[in-house]
Amino acid sequence: MGASASVDVLTQGNDRDIRTLNPEKCSGCRNCELACSIAHFGAFNPRRARIQVLRQGCREEIHVCNHCEDHPCIAACKRGALAWDDGEVFVDEAACNLCGDCIAACPSGGIRVFDDTLLICDLCHGDPMCVKFCTTGALALKAR
Amino acid sequence: MSYMDRLLWVDLGRGGTRKTRIPEEWKSLYLGGRGFTSKVLYDLVDVDTNPLSPENVLTIAAGPLDGTLSPSSGRFTVGCRSPLTGLLGDANSGGHFGPELRFAGYDAVIVQGRAKGPVYLFIDDDHVELRDASHLWGHGVFDTIRLLEEAHGKDVKVIAIGQAGEHLVPYANIMAAGHSAAGRTGVGAVMGSKNLKAIAVRGTGDIPVADDERFLAKVRECHRKLMADPTYQDFSEYGTLILVDIAQASGGLSTRNGQLGLFEHYEKISSHIYQDTYKLASKACFSCILHCKNYARVTSAPYECENMGPEYETMVTLGSRVGVGSLAAILKANQLANDYGLDTISAGTSIAFLMECSQRGLIDEKYEWGDASLVIDCLHKIAHREGIGAFLAKGVRAMSREIAGSEGFALHVKGLELPAFDVRTGKGFALGEAVASRGGDHLRALPNFELLSKTREEGIRWFGTPDCVNPYTESGKVGMVIWHENYGGVCDSAEICKYCTFATYAVMPQDVADLLAFAVGRQYSEADLLAVGERIVNIERMFNLRCGMTPRDDTLPRRFLQEGLPEGPAKGVTVDLAKMLPGYYSGRGWTKDGVPTREKLEELGIEAKGVA
Numbered sequence: 023m024g025a026s027a028s029v030d031v032l033t034q035g036n037d038r039d040i041r042t043l044n045p046e047k048c049s050g051c052r053n054c055e056l057a058c059s060i061a062h063f064g065a066f067n068p069r070r071a072r073i074q075v076l077r078q079g080c081r082e083e084i085h086v087c088n089h090c091e092d093h094p095c096i097a098a099c100k101r102g103a104l105a106w107d108d109g110e111v112f113v114d115e116a117a118c119n120l121c122g123d124c125i126a127a128c129p130s131g132g133i134r135v136f137d138d139t140l141l142i143c144d145l146c147h148g149d150p151m152c153v154k155f156c157t158t159g160a161l162a163l164k165a166r
Numbered sequence: 167m168s169y170m171d172r173l174l175w176v177d178l179g180r181g182g183t184r185k186t187r188i189p190e191e192w193k194s195l196y197l198g199g200r201g202f203t204s205k206v207l208y209d210l211v212d213v214d215t216n217p218l219s220p221e222n223v224l225t226i227a228a229g230p231l232d233g234t235l236s237p238s239s240g241r242f243t244v245g246c247r248s249p250l251t252g253l254l255g256d257a258n259s260g261g262h263f264g265p266e267l268r269f270a271g272y273d274a275v276i277v278q279g280r281a282k283g284p285v286y287l288f289i290d291d292d293h294v295e296l297r298d299a300s301h302l303w304g305h306g307v308f309d310t311i312r313l314l315e316e317a318h319g320k321d322v323k324v325i326a327i328g329q330a331g332e333h334l335v336p337y338a339n340i341m342a343a344g345h346s347a348a349g350r351t352g353v354g355a356v357m358g359s360k361n362l363k364a365i366a367v368r369g370t371g372d373i374p375v376a377d378d379e380r381f382l383a384k385v386r387e388c389h390r391k392l393m394a395d396p397t398y399q400d401f402s403e404y405g406t407l408i409l410v411d412i413a414q415a416s417g418g419l420s421t422r423n424g425q426l427g428l429f430e431h432y433e434k435i436s437s438h439i440y441q442d443t444y445k446l447a448s449k450a451c452f453s454c455i456l457h458c459k460n461y462a463r464v465t466s467a468p469y470e471c472e473n474m475g476p477e478y479e480t481m482v483t484l485g486s487r488v489g490v491g492s493l494a495a496i497l498k499a500n501q502l503a504n505d506y507g508l509d510t511i512s513a514g515t516s517i518a519f520l521m522e523c524s525q526r527g528l529i530d531e532k533y534e535w536g537d538a539s540l541v542i543d544c545l546h547k548i549a550h551r552e553g554i555g556a557f558l559a560k561g562v563r564a565m566s567r568e569i570a571g572s573e574g575f576a577l578h579v580k581g582l583e584l585p586a587f588d589v590r591t592g593k594g595f596a597l598g599e600a601v602a603s604r605g606g607d608h609l610r611a612l613p614n615f616e617l618l619s620k621t622r623e624e625g626i627r628w629f630g631t632p633d634c635v636n637p638y639t640e641s642g643k644v645g646m647v648i649w650h651e652n653y654g655g656v657c658d659s660a661e662i663c664k665y666c667t668f669a670t671y672a673v674m675p676q677d678v679a680d681l682l683a684f685a686v687g688r689q690y691s692e693a694d695l696l697a698v699g700e701r702i703v704n705i706e707r708m709f710n711l712r713c714g715m716t717p718r719d720d721t722l723p724r725r726f727l728q729e730g731l732p733e734g735p736a737k738g739v740t741v742d743l744a745k746m747l748p749g750y751y752s753g754r755g756w757t758k759d760g761v762p763t764r765e766k767l768e769e770l771g772i773e774a775k776g777v778a
Contacts (some may be wrong), residue, residue: 049448129390
């Protein structure tokens with residue numbers, strides 16, 4: 023039921039970890055969005071975040087790239103703008119024309135465009151800020 | 167940095183809007199939020215301004231930390247002259263509206279005049295527009311928000327009034343997202359008097375801070391301190407409903423309009439029962455790790471409902487205070503009050519007052535304690551001012567003036583109905599509510615320190631006296647209350663929730679000073695910051711004195727001064743304000759009559775207006 027937390031969730035990750043989503047523990051505080059945007063853009067702005075939490079009644083939907091093994095977004099990209107490397111989707115911004123094919127292909131609603139930028143989670147290259155600032159356990163790290 | 171540095175002025179009479187920079191003095195002396203709303207009120211609202219006239223000014227202000235990761239810093243304050251008290255009115259709410267307003271590029275919206283017909287304000291970043299709201303008028307808060315989301319997208323954040331605000335009920339709320347309430351002193355009626363149904367805002371802009379790295383490190387430090395605090399676990403698990411249990415244990419669970427401090431049906435409304443029956447989830451306001459909001463659903467007739475809440479105040483004022491021990495009925499009443507946009511404290515206390523008048527035979531009609539369907543019926547009628555609702559909608563002070571012999575148990579201070587906590591079981595709270603600038607209000611001082619079983623040593627360390635930790639004694643309370651009021655002024659102007667600053671006592675003034683320094687890029691000492699709080703307390707005092715309040719109004723209902731509770735740990739205890747008020751006035755640097763001295767005003771940089 024309720025989100026529970028302990029001090030030790032404020033831990034450091036390392037690049038062997040992957041992120042797990044536990045939306046039933048999410049309180050909807052949106053700290054993950056804020057941490058993501060300041061980490062990547064140097065400002066607080068949930069619309070620039072690569073993770074998004076949408077409240078539906080008492081449920082929170084967490085939309086973020088899950089780095090799935092078959093990564094259909096990459097297959098969907100006709101311009102070769104996306105590539106898979108060591109568990110992350112890399113965006114070649116010069117090649118991306120924001121057509122949205124990857125967005126349509128993503129099964130988790132984890133890709134968005136804002137301000138002419140394609141937003142896909144890069145796990146902060148191993149130590150994701152969203153997890154760092156999540157105190158409920160809705161976002162957690164586990165060894166790959 | 168951190169300030170968006172823009173005020174949005176809305177003239178409903180002419181239908182125009184303009185944007186200005188924030189005066190430097192506002193930022194340095196008043197910080198934001200409640201500091202801004204009270205400053206605007208002091209500067210722009212006259213003593214002869216009718217609260218429901220176009221001349222009243224309605225300010226909605228966020229704080230300089232809104233929209234950032236700063237803990238629990240997504241709140242906003244609405245200020246205006248109160249139609250309920252005739253004095254300073256303001257109400258503070260959490261939710262997600264304050265941050266969205268700042269993402270749109272504004273620290274505050276200042277609304278003047280009155281529209282010819284119903285309108286709503288639509289803010290889409292730089293684009294600002296007044297739109298016809300005829301199709302929204304008459305709708306409750308839930309429908310209004312749904313219709314605005316359908317029109318403008320799910321991502322707009324809305325504040326709105328319900329039918330209560332439209333009908334100018336003097337304790338109508340402005341609701342954020344259908345469950346967070348700017349819920350005291352009738353700010354919703356003022357919005358209704360302006361024919362302003364709602365404000366919908368979408369903000370897509372950035373909020374940079376001065377020093378990312380140190381700011382984030384400070385946020386993490388605050389999170390750690392919060393999570394290590396014993397109160398954190400209770401609040402994050404049970405929300406404020408834990409206070410129902412604490413109140414019953416201390417003999418101060420306001421029952422039958424405060425005639426009793428122990429509720430016979432306490433077990434049915436305890437936090438554990440709520441947890442085990444209707445609760446579905448814990449929810450958070452923006453950037454808050456306490457997540458004290460409870461989400462619940464009742465599926466069985468006749469009280470089917472689904473909503474956030476209730477919190478402690480509502481559980482008591484629509485529960486034990488009116489004698490109702492049906493949890494499902496309280497949840498339903500809470501949902502109705504949220505949809506109508508009614509202050510549950512004022513509404514519940516008005517109904518409780520009527521019930522006691524009936525009990526004592528002061529009126530002919532029968533209104534029985536614990537009659538849940540009556541309470542729900544009253545809420546319908548208050549919101550529409552129908553039948554008995556028209557009388558209840560006056561509030562306790564005005565009602566008691568019409569019923570001889572009822573004054574002693576009319577639970578209000580300065581016209582504002584008293585919150586849930588029975589101040590006989592917390593003398594710091596008693597002083598705080600007697601002097602609060604918005605009348606019978608616990609949140610100006612909120613001296614939880616006396617309730618949390620702190621040790622005598624902690625009392626000495628924090629406030630120089632072991633007595634401050636004994637809630638039943640008047641001794642040792644003045645300094646503690648003044649500190650809480652000053653720091654509370656800081657929290658309300660920075661728009662940080664007081665539950666992370668002094669229910670937990672984790673985030674302290676130096677922490678807020680650091681958060682502000684790393685966000686705004688200017689240095690604040692702890693003393694600077696507490697002076698902002700003191701300045702706000704003083705300017706609000708000056709506004710009230712100008713409006714005709716006198717220090718004789720710094721009092722409590724006779725019930726709390728003369729009637730001891732009949733049973734429980736607080737049996738026989740009454741409040742002796744004379745033991746605290748003189749010390750409070752002198753501790754504040756006010757005259758013995760409770761008026762800020764010229765020296766104090768000069769020290770704080772407040773220009774004396776309209777008070778001799």
